Amino acid sequence: MVQEALWTVKELFVYPNEYIYWAIQIVMYPFMTGLVAGAFVLSSLYHLFGIKPLKEIARFALVFSFTLLMVAPLPLLLHLTHPERSLNVVLTPHFTSAIAAFGVVLFVYASVVVSELWFLFRKHLVVVSLKLKGKANKNLAERIKYFLYTILTLGALDLRDASMKLDAKAIKVLAGVGVPIACFLHGYAGFIFGSVKANALWMTPLMPVIFIMSAIVSGVALCVLVYIIIMEIKNIIASRKNVTTTFIAFKEIKSEEMNTMQVAVKYLIFFMIFSISLELLDLVFRSYTAVKSWDILRNVIYGTDFINIFLLQYILGNLVPFILLLLPGLTVRRAIPALLLVLFGVFMMRWNVVIGGQSFSLTFSGYMDYQLPIIPHGLETFKEGLCGALLIAVLPFILFWILNKIFPVLETKWPD
C-alpha cells in the first residue's frame, strides 16, 4: 500500500507515481518559519529603529520568535520518512539543493536570536542570580534556579552603566544583522518552492519575496494577537481585584496595550499591502502571459481551488481583516477576530501554495485532491494529519509558557 494514497484522490490522467507527497507538515513548515521571521522583524522595529510604542511587544516578540524557532524544524522532521537520518543534511550537505543549507541558516539565525535574547535579559539574569546568591538556606528549587541563572549569566555579572550601554549596542547590532537573516530564512523557504521548475504553480522568482512579506504579516499578527490576549487577561485580573496589581495599574495596562496595538497594526497593514500586491501581481502575470501550463493552472485557481484561494484566502483571510483593521477607532474586540483572520489568510496562502501546487498533475491533464486525515489510523496519518498539525501549532505556546518563567517578558516594567 502506498501511504500517500491515504490522502490522495486522483482524477483524469495522472502519472502513476504522482501523489500529494508534501502534505500538511510542509504547509506548517513555511507557516511556522514565517511566524519566526515575522516576530523577529517586529521585535527589531523597536530595537533597531527605536519605535517606542513597540517596546513592550518587541521584548515579547523576540522571546516568542525564539520559541517558534525551536518548533520550526519539527514539521520537517515529522515529514521526513527517515527522520533518524536528518543529521545527514549537516554531515553531507549537497549545496546545489535549496534544502541543504537549512541547517546552516537555522543555526546562524538561532545564534543571532539567542545572543540577542541573552543581551536583552542579562540584567535580569544577573539580578536574580545575585539575589539568590546572597540568600542563606536556599531550598532545592532555589538552588536549582540559582544554578540555572548563574550558568545563563555566563559569568558576565557587570551591571555598570558602561557595560549596559555596550549591551544595548550589541542588541542593536544583532537586531540589525538579524533582520536580513530572518528574511533570508523565510525567503529561503520560498526559494525551496520557487525553484522547483517541474511545478508550474511554484516556479516564480517572486515566491521568496511573497513568502517574506506574508511571513512578516503572520508574525506581526500572531505577536499582536497573543500580546492583546495576555494583556486582556491581565486586565480581567486587575479589574477583578480592583486594586493596583503587582506591577502595572489597570488603566496603565489598557492605555499601553491600545497604543502598542494600534502602532503594530499600522505596520501590519503596511506589510499586508505589499504581500497582497505581490500575490496579485503573480496571478495577473500568469494569466496575462498564459504559457503552456496556464490552462491547468486556470482550472485549479478558478475551479477546483476557487473556494480555498478566493473565498478563504483573499476574501476571508485578506480583505475582511484588512477592512476591520482599517476602519477607524480600532478596538480590542475588533482586532482579535481581524488578527485571527489574518493568520488564517496566511495559513491558507501556504496551503494553496503547497497543496495547490500538487493538486494538478505533471501531465497537465489530471488532478489530485488532498483529503486531510482527521482521525489518525496510524503514525503516518497522525504525522501528516490534523493531529500532527495541531501539535506543531500548540507547541510554541507551551514552550513560551516555560521560557516565560526564565525570561519574564510581560510581567516586569522595563527601563528604556
Next chain:
Amino acid sequence: MLLVKGLDGIFRPSDVQAWTSPLRFVFLVDTYKCIGCGFCVKACKLENEIPFDADVSRTWVERYVVTGEGEVFADTPKEARYGFTASRIDLGRGKFKDIPREKIKKAFFIPKLCNQCAKPSCVQVCPVGATYQNADGVVLVDRKWCIGCGYCIMACPYGMRFFHPVLRVADKCNFCYHRINHGLRPACVQACPTGARQIGNIKDPGDPVENVIRTQQVAVHKPEYGTNPQVYYIGLGEEVR
C-alpha cells in the same frame, strides 16, 4: 563570477568523469512497436522488488486515444502492469469512458521510464547527496542515506520518482543497474516481446541504438525543462504528456 559558474556546474568533478567515461547509457523506445502488453512493467516490478500490488512503478505504459475532434484521452490503468485489458479509458475516481471506435482517429502506447537526464533536477535538489549520477549517466539512489524529504520527487518533471512503499526512501528506474553493469539487458528490455525497448551506449559508434539516435528522427520527452533527457523516442507524438 566563480560562484555563478560553480552553481552552473562548470567545475563539477563528476562532469569531468562523465566526459572521460567511454560509457553513457541511453535508451531507445520505438513507440510504433509497443503493443501495450505490460510485460515490461511486470518484469520491472518483479526484478526490482517493488511490491507488485502497490500503485507505484519504476516504469509504466501510457495509452493515448485521439478522436476526430482532436480530443485526447490518456490513461495507464495500474501502470499497465496487467496490460490494457479493457478498451474503455480510466478517468480516475472509479469512472471510465467508452469511446466509440468510429470516433477514434489514432491510438498508441507510450512506455515511460526514467530519462537518466544529463542535467537531472532530482540530483540537483537532493539535500544530502543520496541521489547521484554515475559517470555512465545513470542516476542512482543511496537507500541507506536518503532522508525521505521528497524534494527529488517534486523536482522530477516526468513523475518518475516515488517513495518505496516498504523502505520509504526515494526510488526510481535505474535501467536495472545491477544487470547492465554485468552486461545484461534491463528487465523491461528483456521482457518486451516486440523490441520496443532498447538500451545502448551513445559513446560507442558501433552501437545499434547510437546509430538510430544519430541517424534517425528521434525526440525526447519534455525537453523544455532543460534536463536533457537520455531516453529517445521514435514516433513521439505531440499529444504525449
